[in-house]
Amino acid sequence: MSEEEEPGWEVDPDDDWGLAVIATVGRQLRLRREARGMRVADFGKAAGYGEDMVYKIESGKRIPRPEYLDKADRILDAGGLLAAMKEDVEKVRYPKKVRALAEREAKAVEVQLYDPLNIHGLLQTSEYARALLLMRRPAYSNAEVERYLSARMARKSIFERDPAPEVSFVLEEWSLRRPLGGKEVLRRQLEHLLTAGELRSVELQVMPMDREEHAGSAGGIEVLKFADGSAVGRSPAVVNGRPVDEPRHLRILELRYGIIRAQALTPRESRSFIEHLLGAT
Incomplete structure (x- = not known):
């Protein structure tokens, strides 16, 4: 599908850095085209894009x-000058909040994650992630689905770092049972969880539905720790989900996460539990 058929990505309107980058890229494209004495129509024809799309990109309205x-x-x-801008453009194509999260994850040495609703984004297959994005209401456009999907999959680079950070996940049993996207999508997702759980730096734990006490009833938890001893966390139950780095807030998050892990199945028990679910799917 050409970019004319599928419109280019839009920059988040509140992303000042992203808007500045795309405006600069568009200006460089226009100046280079004009320096070559090429009209928009001629360039569009040579590149395989319509004039309208070329104008939008050169004016900074499309990524x-x-x-x-x-x-x-x-x-x-x-001579490679325009192609070299792909690195910055690649960052801008991701929504501002996702980019900020990915940047923090890229620096973390320890990550603690609990998602009470779905399998966490860092563990999702592309099929499972796409199914979730397509379920969103009001619905995302096709371009938005692809943009968010690309951003979510790009965050998985956290597992490729050397040394990799220590990452702990607590998964809810019901999120492993719901066939979101269909049973085959769920089956591949469960297989992926077993593969991810084999990584030395990853620990997966399952919170069974039959637990009579649950320290995570107030919402999800995310805590990222860094090499310098600092940390940042967030949870809907603490300052409305905004990132926090104050010791008193982090203490609450770590306390809750520690209790959640203690209430959940052990990593070994969790693996057996997932294998059992996979066999029944």
Whole structure:
């Protein structure tokens, strides 16, 4: 599908850095095209895009796709200067809040995660993640679904770091049983959980539905710790879900997370539990 058929990504209107980057990229594309004496119509025809899309990208209203920059670099004989902008453009294509989260995760040495509603984003397969995004109401556009999906999958690079951070997940049993996206999607998701659980830096624990006490009833928890001893956390139950780094707030989050882990199945028990669910799916 061409970019004319599928509109380019839009920058978050409150993302000042992203708006500035795309405005700069668009201006460089326009200046290079004009320096070559090429009209918009001629460039669009050579690149395979409509004039309207070229105008939107050059005016900073659309985020160009990587292949657009590659084509522009070749057509305008830019010697790699335009293609080199793909790294910054790649960051801008992700929503501001997702980009900020990914940047924190990339620096963390220890991560503690509990999601009471769904399998956590860092553990989701692309099929499971897409199913969740398509269920959102009011509905995302197709372009928004692809944008959020790309951002979610890109965050998985946290597992590829060397050394990798220590990551702990607590999963709710019901999130492992609901066939969101269909039984085959769930089956592949459960298989992926077993694979992820084999990583030396990852611990998965399941919170069974039959527990009579649950310290996570107030909502999800996320705590990221860094090499310098600092930390940041968030939870809907603490300052309305805004990131916090004050010791008194972090103490509450770590206390709750520690109790949740104690109430959940052990990693070994959790693996057996997931294997049992997979066999029954």
